[in-house]
């Protein structure tokens with residue numbers, strides 16, 4: 413089911429960002445290029461594993477959640493909300509702080525309100541800093557989270573609730589190894 417994802421991860425390069433072993437992959441970086449078949453494989457797997465009953469919005473974070481969210485939105489007809497890294501100052505906008513292994517910044521949630529039922533999707537979960545920030549923002553607006561799912565999990569971050577990871581990886585200075593799959 414996830415052959416393309418597994419093969420592409422296990423042949424992906426690793427670079428240093430400070431002390432952090434950062435793998436470079438089409439899904440998590442958009443480079444060198446994104447194959448439609450890989451996006452389809454991930455979209456079909458997410459449709460199988462996600463609890464989509466009664467869900468009215470898919471929430472992703474820019475930048476590297478967007479193509480995954482678009483794929484899922486086209487397959488399910490569920491609208492997409494993109495959490496941005498800049499403020500629009502719209503009524504009801506919620507700002508939260510994001511810390512990752514190599515960056516810090518603010519995230520701005522618009523377009524989700526009290527009573528909305530959402531699924532939260534991202535490309536990768538590493539420290540969990542991004543998902544924790546997004547879950548906090550969704551809590552502040554009063555949305556219900558039906559499910560959280562990422563394509564790739566690395567490390568053992570606690571985000572305070574279950575997160576479905578299509579694959580789990582270990583990253584060493586010179587390679588990525590897929591150590592588990594969700595299905």
Ligand SMILES: O=P(O)(O)OC[C@H]1O[C@H](OP(=O)(O)OP(=O)(O)O)[C@H](O)[C@@H]1O
Nearest residue numbers: 474475476512513537538539540541542
């Ligand atoms: O679990 P974490 O340690 O939070 O790492 C995961 C986050 O890191 C990347 O985002 P990044 O902030 O690098 O931005 P990008 O999507 O714009 O590349 C990735 O897209 C995840 O959102």
Ligand SMILES: Nc1nc2[nH]cnc2c(=O)[nH]1
Nearest residue numbers: 433434435440441536538
């Ligand atoms: N591409 C990429 N994105 C990440 N986000 C958090 N960790 C990583 C990583 O190792 N590679």
